[in-house]
Amino acid sequence: xxxxxALAAPPPLALPARAVPDPARAAAxxxxxxxxxxxxxxxxxxxxxxxxxxxxxxxxxTAARAIADAGEPLMIxxxxxxxxxDLIVRIAAAxxxxxxxxxxxxxxxxxPRVAALDGVTISxxxxxxxxxxxxVGTADKWxxxxxxxxxxxxxxxxYQMRSDKLLPIAxxxxxxxxxxxxxxxxxxxxxxxxxxxxxxxxPMQSAVAVLARHNPxxxxxxxPVSWRLPAxxxxxxxxxxxxxxxxxxxxxxxxxxxxxxxxxxxxADRTLDEAAATGWALHELPARHTxxxxxxxxxxxxxxxxxxxxxxxxxxxxxxxxxIGPDRVAIGCAHKDQVAAIRAACAAEGVPDGVTxxxxxxxxxxxxxxxxxxxxxxxRRDATAFHLEAGRLCVLTSRxxxxxxxxxxxxxxxxxDAHPSTGGVHLGVPVKFPDGWEANHAVLDHLARHRVxxxxxxxxx
Amino acid sequence: xxxxxxxxxxxxxxxxxxxxIATVRHLHLSPRPMVFIPLRxxxxxxxxxxxxxxxxxxxxxxxxxxQPRDRDQRFAFVAELAAIMLPYLERYAKDVExxxxxxxxxxxxxxxxxxxPNPRGIAFTRLLGRSCRFRRAxxxxxxxxxxxxxxxxxxxxxxxxxxxxxSLLVAMTEALAAHWxxxxxxxxxxxxxxxxxxxxxxxxxTGPEAAAAAEDMVWSPPAGPDTAPEFDAEVLAPAIRTYEAxxxxxxxxxxxxxxxxxxxxxxWRAVELLRGLPEARGVPGRWERDRAEFTREAIxxxxxxPPRGRHDSAVGAAVRLSAMExxxxxFEAQRALDDPMVMVEHRLEGRAFAGEVVAVExxxxxxxxxxxxxxxxxxxxxxxxxxxxxxxxxxxISPARPRQHCEVVEVRxxxxxxxxxxxxxxxxxxxxxxxxxxxxxxxxxxxxPGDGPGFPFPSxxxxxxxxxxxPAEYVPTDEDAMEDWS
Numbered sequence: 016x017x018x019x020x021a022l023a024a025p026p027p028l029a030l031p032a033r034a035v036p037d038p039a040r041a042a043a044x045x046x047x048x049x050x051x052x053x054x055x056x057x058x059x060x061x062x063x064x065x066x067x068x069x070x071x072x073x074x075x076x077t078a079a080r081a082i083a084d085a086g087e088p089l090m091i092x093x094x095x096x097x098x099x100x101d102l103i104v105r106i107a108a109a110x111x112x113x114x115x116x117x118x119x120x121x122x123x124x125x126x127p128r129v130a131a132l133d134g135v136t137i138s139x140x141x142x143x144x145x146x147x148x149x150x151v152g153t154a155d156k157w158x159x160x161x162x163x164x165x166x167x168x169x170x171x172x173x174y175q176m177r178s179d180k181l182l183p184i185a186x187x188x189x190x191x192x193x194x195x196x197x198x199x200x201x202x203x204x205x206x207x208x209x210x211x212x213x214x215x216x217x218p219m220q221s222a223v224a225v226l227a228r229h230n231p232x233x234x235x236x237x238x239p240v241s242w243r244l245p246a247x248x249x250x251x252x253x254x255x256x257x258x259x260x261x262x263x264x265x266x267x268x269x270x271x272x273x274x275x276x277x278x279x280x281x282x283a284d285r286t287l288d289e290a291a292a293t294g295w296a297l298h299e300l301p302a303r304h305t306x307x308x309x310x311x312x313x314x315x316x317x318x319x320x321x322x323x324x325x326x327x328x329x330x331x332x333x334x335x336x337x338x339i340g341p342d343r344v345a346i347g348c349a350h351k352d353q354v355a356a357i358r359a360a361c362a363a364e365g366v367p368d369g370v371t372x373x374x375x376x377x378x379x380x381x382x383x384x385x386x387x388x389x390x391x392x393x394x395r396r397d398a399t400a401f402h403l404e405a406g407r408l409c410v411l412t413s414r415x416x417x418x419x420x421x422x423x424x425x426x427x428x429x430x431x432d433a434h435p436s437t438g439g440v441h442l443g444v445p446v447k448f449p450d451g452w453e454a455n456h457a458v459l460d461h462l463a464r465h466r467v468x469x470x471x472x473x474x475x476x
Numbered sequence: 477x478x479x480x481x482x483x484x485x486x487x488x489x490x491x492x493x494x495x496x497i498a499t500v501r502h503l504h505l506s507p508r509p510m511v512f513i514p515l516r517x518x519x520x521x522x523x524x525x526x527x528x529x530x531x532x533x534x535x536x537x538x539x540x541x542x543q544p545r546d547r548d549q550r551f552a553f554v555a556e557l558a559a560i561m562l563p564y565l566e567r568y569a570k571d572v573e574x575x576x577x578x579x580x581x582x583x584x585x586x587x588x589x590x591x592x593p594n595p596r597g598i599a600f601t602r603l604l605g606r607s608c609r610f611r612r613a614x615x616x617x618x619x620x621x622x623x624x625x626x627x628x629x630x631x632x633x634x635x636x637x638x639x640x641x642x643s644l645l646v647a648m649t650e651a652l653a654a655h656w657x658x659x660x661x662x663x664x665x666x667x668x669x670x671x672x673x674x675x676x677x678x679x680x681x682t683g684p685e686a687a688a689a690a691e692d693m694v695w696s697p698p699a700g701p702d703t704a705p706e707f708d709a710e711v712l713a714p715a716i717r718t719y720e721a722x723x724x725x726x727x728x729x730x731x732x733x734x735x736x737x738x739x740x741x742x743x744w745r746a747v748e749l750l751r752g753l754p755e756a757r758g759v760p761g762r763w764e765r766d767r768a769e770f771t772r773e774a775i776x777x778x779x780x781x782p783p784r785g786r787h788d789s790a791v792g793a794a795v796r797l798s799a800m801e802x803x804x805x806x807f808e809a810q811r812a813l814d815d816p817m818v819m820v821e822h823r824l825e826g827r828a829f830a831g832e833v834v835a836v837e838x839x840x841x842x843x844x845x846x847x848x849x850x851x852x853x854x855x856x857x858x859x860x861x862x863x864x865x866x867x868x869x870x871x872x873i874s875p876a877r878p879r880q881h882c883e884v885v886e887v888r889x890x891x892x893x894x895x896x897x898x899x900x901x902x903x904x905x906x907x908x909x910x911x912x913x914x915x916x917x918x919x920x921x922x923x924x925p926g927d928g929p930g931f932p933f934p935s936x937x938x939x940x941x942x943x944x945x946x947p948a949e950y951v952p953t954d955e956d957a958m959e960d961w962s
Contacts, residue, residue, distance in 0.1 A: 208638055
């Protein structure tokens, strides 16, 4: 495989302004090494593990531009239509001259942000996109594409892609870059069978897991710096969820600051003060077994969001400062019925429109200034594998640039101790780190230092 | 556990009797099912100790392995089992119809149904099939020719049992628990006699009393495949020793019979209970699928097809998982559409709602995005007291019009506006009756029976490098007979 000289020297990387030189250099070196391995053509696949906010999208865009500049066709596989649109917008912003094709399902209505771009062609047939340097589509759509062949491919969010989705796609490309975050939620199935447990091609595993087991010699790179997580969060998230592949924050302590207008002397405002001062807060309700949509916890989440925005928060970071609007705040939880309950509570508490309320699954890959998290184990009588999954807590506690507030009932450490993780053990299944039970303990242990006891109060107060 | 299931369980405790959680029977029940109760030797994966089976409650067949560790006896047992089970299975393969489709195929008019007491009975069936299907009538350690054939059938039945909504091989505890909620835990529901005790306690007893009695292992032995440890130590071990010393099977036979007969009676009692429920609308459609799969396997085996591999290939696993997920989705949707009691669970979750139509804009025509001609898209406004958790753009279906798709346009407190997208005929105006009328009580749910085409997986030969490339074909060898555990 020969490729033009353009690929040998990757384009200079745009480094964040005011970045501490050391992490910036580490990140730039990691990216250059990825590009050299990928475009060097010696490997059929290159895997890149990216912790939360480590510049994964920037890497994808950089790699895509390098290949497009060399005049070689490239296909990009994303997992959702929203991710496809995100990538197209970012590629167009990085270089508007690149002809980008969007492979869409028949009857797909283009989002306004993609429709507004000049250089983007949208079609349901890959033949119509033959003139495009880069063709982007979801894994589901690519699966129905036959008889196309690309020398290069990038598979984004590859850890969230189930390995069976890769089967029909892998025949479309010669070489691929697999990019994703191993710490987030594993793909899942609506049927629970362990029929394939231990097989190297178990379709319930992620695409990367299957790829790596069949091709153990593929290079694996790691992005070493999180630009999103503040200095208060990166060590905890790294230690709890990425025990073997540590990363650091791109900013130092003191680079990020959150300012709130004066508050009231109640639990909600004290919680927000703690979060603003330290980056973390645990808003702890009294121990109690509750239904999943625990009314008091749900109301606490909504009230915290309402109070946060009412106190005119301003974020100071390495780029300057900006007021935090509703679109920079998210409330995360584990279940869809909790989402619905919190949304209803937000309306009742007068939370401004625009605050995101969603499940961990849907918050993957997103970024906010402040997040409020309803702890998955809050009020539960048992700790199931679903609620213990490390990826779920990792997603919820790694979406923020400034501060994360966790709402929980007291007694979760005792609940964990009463339910040690005892999942079935199958021959041939690689042991997975981190263990969700241990990760949960690590996070709670840290949160205990930022605990604000809350006495639940009625809606009137 | 859903809110409704929790409520039903709480009520069962208060009433002292299991409470129905379904109004119709969601599984097919053959007019002539075969009840199969296998027992195995403790500590062994698939060493049969005995079995009771048959289609007539009054005439069970009892099979016994006097020395379960003796592999010759083990496969002699399987041959005896095959002599009873194969004629039952193969009888149904004879009468077939040809189904007109793109590629016409044959489907038997009816299919066999095997009922085992619990999911472990299915797991044992799978293991027994696994240990038999690779054996051969020639070569080292030959077995009776019927052994590998039965092994293939047991493998097929256990494989089908993993598909939601399939009724070829059914675990009785699962079938009952899908229709009744007891006042005990799900783990306790795994005891067939206790579960039946809750649902239909004997005269003069409450559900909890009947369940407690059923937990006495002497009065009510476990439904297998594992036996009670006390029985193993005090009854079975001396009986096997007697057989070893004297060659007389009688004592083992009586011991095994004593453990099987009570469960045999409970199984047929459970069949009666299920028969008391009317069949759900979706059952014949799902049974059709079972009949087609049964016929396909019957043809494959009759043509001397090789046993299924030890493991699924990468493509095989992906195809199977996809089919199982589609079956699961269809089963979940059909159950709710067929049964208002199941629908209530979705209504409580906010994924479905019921209410009265208060306004219909029948004449509405719009040009949908990406199209050029105006089409009928009537609006229907429904008032409901349900806690609706749906968003604009969600596509809903209704039990009254299961083939029609409606899109949520607006959700306000207690009011939902729907746009009817299809199922209105080809005329310029919607066909009469195809759109709900003002005053009609309707129910809509965010459910999808998923009848679209399956996912396009490559062929086995095209398995890509990411999944290890094309797998080697299975070729039977003499080694198959030498596996440690077969």
